[in-house]
Amino acid sequence: MSEKIDARGLSCPQPVILVKKAMEKMERGILEVLVDTATSRENISRLARSAGYQVTVEEKEGDFFLKLVKE
């Protein structure tokens, strides 16, 4: 299962809420999240690691692309 979330432009804590809701819907799989602030990058990374996801972050033209994987 995989899901893509575009959380750019949303203020704190909306990006985290969106990711958390997506995590609750899936037991394992891949979540691809796009955010535009370092704060959201850090908050989502922290949430994902605490929920047992592996996190990789790539910066693309000022936005951050986070790949959250739980196998």
Add this chain to the structure above:
Amino acid sequence: MPYCTSFFASRMGIILAGIFIGVFAPILQKLGNPANMGICVACMERDIAGALGLHRTEVVQYLRPEIMGFVLGSLIAALTFKEFKARTGSAPIIRFFLGFFAMVGALVFLGCPWRTLLRIAGGDGNAILGLAGLAVGIWIGVSFMRAGYNLGRSSPAGLAVGWIMPFLMVVFLLLAIFKPQFAPGGPIFISTKGPGAAHAPLAISLLIGLGVGFLAQRTRFCTMGAIRDVILMRDFHLFSGIFALVVAALITNLILGQFHPGFTNQPIAHDHHLWNFLGMALAGLAFALAGGCPGRQLILSGEGDGDAAIFVLGMIVGAGFAHNFAMASSPKGPGSFGPAAVVIGLIFCVVVGWAMRERSKI
């Protein structure tokens, strides 16, 4: 992630920010700032409003350099770490009025969330009611978030949008340094008695403000966020920062002889428990709906967030109205129209929280 970035994002980073504020706020008090008010974003913005003549309460008029320091320190951090991003467009008019009513609530209690913690660390029992109100207000805000509340997306904007607030702070700083008088009997006003006349030397206030601004930008320190994250996600990351603040401030106050436990005769405080509670409930709800405490809003405005800048301007205008329309409290208790203003503010926030449930637009 570079090491220093990951350090500031870590638990140790947020604790360091809390300790820095907790140590230097009481030191600012020792160096001249008002009692239990080494740092208070709401009170200091209120003093700035007074210095500009937006209200004429003579005892609270001073261009507080700490506020300029917070924004400019954040700007320096954001530029250094390439995080400065001009952005705006997320319901700015609503954010203005959230800032307005947040200030009204804070001035009924007499303090922002930072001062709430500093008052507790100074022994002021009345601040416990304020903290409880703050938590309840944030809990109501979280309930709206769970129901789909959202102010909509901001968009990238021209650089000028992000630079206006730092530029304004430089102008305030120049006014604070040169103290020009624009008309006989007119601004810039500077209190000669009362809390407005109590201040640390300008350079020290500015330097500590810059340090706080820099650290708060790097660590995303936020008092409202700390309580919100515990309620919403059982996440104690930000909470460890405010816990560190209280412990550090308590220890520093004990060392400096500034800890005076009790409920009566506390400095720049009143003991009307209901309005201490409800004032901060209003402020907490407004902060939650706007996504950050007043300190955090200043920090965001320094890294290019035009919507946070609007919230700050709402707070400064709100301070003017709060004093001009007898809504702000004094040590004697709430102003004549303070309770009514809190009720109106709570109604406004509940309507906004309900009306802005736009799940389909996320």
